Amino acid sequence: KQEVTQIPAALSVPEGENLVLNCSFTDSAIYNLQWFRQDPGKGLTSLLLIQSSQREQTSGRLNASLDKSSGRSTLYIAASQPGDSATYLCAVTGNTGKLIFGQGTTLQVKP
């Protein structure tokens, strides 16, 4: 049974800092891994999708990596801003097509 874990559960950093969010999964047989952002009480915004054959994806100040063999992904946020404050969720998709989510990391960027 696939399980996804995100550490830490919460993170507070000063504005301008570079930071890394971690995601681990127990079954390496995944089709893809997706990172989402969720603002309080809102839906999920897709940030990056990494196919199982890829090692990383970049979008602006965000860079996500994937190491299937070790069951790990990281989301790197460069030069963090207060507007980056949100909960970040990672999710993996296997052959069933359903997304299996971690519990999320709640990020606070202080001005």
Added chain:
Amino acid sequence: DAGVTQSPTHLIKTRGQHVTLRCSPISGHKSVSWYQQVLGQGPQFIFQYYEKEERGRGNFPDRFSARQFPNYSSELNVNALLLGDSALYLCASSLVWDREAFFGQGTRLTVV
């Protein structure tokens, strides 16, 4: 181009009642999935539909049912509501079942 739209955005129901939630996918997307998110947790998979057929079902009781219409929109129905059904219900659409998923803003259901 419109994203995934869900209605209603908020809903208050009484225990024992029935509720129907609606979702319109992104134009051209044939796969719709439903997720339940309780406070402080990641979303949990409820159903996936692809080309109007149920492709997967999560670990939810039979009180939960769904369907997908010919225009690929979808409904999630919950019967005999319990207090524990209070949650944010999220709909996701994708081009096909294993591609990037895009979520709607969710329906906040409160059962009193």
